Amino acid sequence: MIGKRGRAARVRYGLGAALGVMSMTGIALAQDAGGDAALVARGSYLATAADCAACHTAPHGGKPFAGGYGIASPLGSIYASNITPSKVAGIGNYTEAQFSRAVREGIRGDGAHLYPAMPYTSYAKLTDQDIHALYAYFTHEVRPVDERAPVTQLPFPFNLRFSMMFWNALYLDNSRFAPDPSKSAEVNRGAYLAIALGHCDTCHTPRNVMMAEIGGKELGGASLGSWIAPNVTPDPVSGIGNWSSDDLFRYLKTGDVPGKAQAAGPMAEAIEHSFQHLTDDDLKAIVAYVRQVPAIRDGADSRPRDSFGVASGREAVIRGAPGTLDNGEKLFSGDCAACHQPGGQGSKDAYYPQLFHNAAVGASTPDNLIATILEGVDRTVGGQHVFMPGFSRGSYVDELSDQDVADVGNYVLTQFGNPAVKISAADVASIRHGGPKPLLARVGGYIVPAMVGAAIVLLALIGLVVARRRKA
Ligand code: HEC
Ligand code: HEC
Ligand code: HEC
Structure with a gap:
């Protein structure tokens, strides 16, 4: 597995270099990015588009990115880390490679696995350039906060972080975003924003029992607990095929399309903290993408x-x-x-x-x-x-x-x-x-079943080992 990762990384960095995008270590970056305000600004924009602050900033006046927000789960609270560049409490000692692994593969600087409350399965699609810009932003503009975030303590077997390895092996698609050459540049840009950064799919795409997204059901609608993220495919009856592109643009920018829909709950938060801050061109690209995913009809629906x-x-x-x-x-x-x-x-x-x-x-x-x-x-x-x-x-x-x-x-x-x-x-x-x-x-909706799934696999493996020992 490590071999595979290593190869993938080499190919990635090889490609990056071929494209003239510098691949570099954290040290090289530090000299570089310091002078590159545009890169840091780009990283800041990406952090907004990906809504890193939603989890990493505690509500009601928490210090930016200092963590401390507890994601409630029936197993206990999972605390988002301090991701400020503090050397004692944050990620100040992370190299760019370590940062990349945490964000895209769910592996912390010290090698431990992160729980999928951190949406690395979405961020796995981020390009090297964007990871580079995010790293520049987090190391050069975010202010270090030297206060440690609370430590997550879940009961056995969920405290065994390596159990996430099994879930990852099944469901983490650790491949970068690949543009579809049959689609326009705008649609591809929209797909990237919607999936890797805006992650419309984490809410609007239904999940299977192991809580991985179901292929072929993209944006087909899903329950998030109290709220439902509706079917937003272009189907004219079950989806939003009767909306104009302007309607959808307006909804993402403001959350209100009179005579159609208003955004409350999690959608309101996504608009408030993330989508309204995107450039109009990026929002239009998301609209272009959403309007061309395959339409999904639910037989129970008779009219929009x-x-x-x-x-x-x-x-x-x-x-x-x-x-x-x-x-x-x-x-x-x-x-x-x-x-x-x-x-x-x-x-x-x-x-x-x-x-x-x-x-x-x-x-x-x-x-x-x-x-x-x-x-x-x-x-x-x-x-x-x-x-x-x-x-x-x-x-x-x-x-x-x-x-x-x-x-x-x-x-x-x-x-x-x-x-x-x-x-x-x-x-x-x-x-x-x-x-x-x-x-x-x-995240609340799928983190627990995902971990339960991983824990079952882990316990089954322990069972197997014990059974074998007994036989021997
Ligand atoms: C939906 C909530 C959520 C969002 C959004 C999110 N994170 Fe996280 N992140 C977490 C949680 C929770 C953890 C800690 C998980 C654990 O302890 O296993 C974490 C951990 C991390 C870590 C590991 C740090 C360490 O040493 O513990 C890094 C780095 C990180 N996040 C960066 C980011 C970046 C960059 C973004 C935006 C691109 C982001 N996160 C968006 C929830 C989130
Ligand atoms: C955090 C979860 C979440 C994310 C992320 C999210 N949505 Fe939503 N979305 C919802 C929920 C919940 C609703 C229902 C809101 C309501 O009725 O007040 C909704 C409603 C909508 C609607 C209105 C549909 C209708 O008929 O009411 C559209 C359109 C939509 N979302 C598109 C998107 C797009 C496009 C993205 C990605 C750019 C996205 N959403 C990201 C949860 C989410
Ligand atoms: C103080 C004024 C006020 C009161 C009282 C009020 N509402 Fe609302 N309602 C609003 C506003 C403001 C919105 C959101 C408008 C927007 O999103 O642009 C809204 C939105 C809604 C929506 C659309 C939400 C969505 O997610 O699409 C529904 C449905 C609704 N209200 C029903 C009710 C019902 C039923 C009651 C009584 C139990 C009620 N409202 C009481 C002001 C009010």
């Missing part, structure tokens, strides 16, 4: 999720189940109508969005509607704060019970959305406790 509903009459009274509706309607007028209006048409300036022709309300699963009611919307884009209060425990507006959320949700569904979808109190309870908080939903 943003095509349901009209401004309300009293239709719901006829369609809805009596009894539940009363409470739902009452809650709607008390808790929602002030902003979304009694007829669901939102405010004139569309700051408060309309609820008909709204993807969260027309989807064939109610998860995102429930999650929105519980958690609200909180997104700062282009200096504007978009805010809807949540109605879960601790809400300063109104604490709704599971049954209340189901009732008001059902009212919204029958009145403005997909009337075939029904919400039960149990659905709400499950979303309420539905796993990870938005910020890290994308």
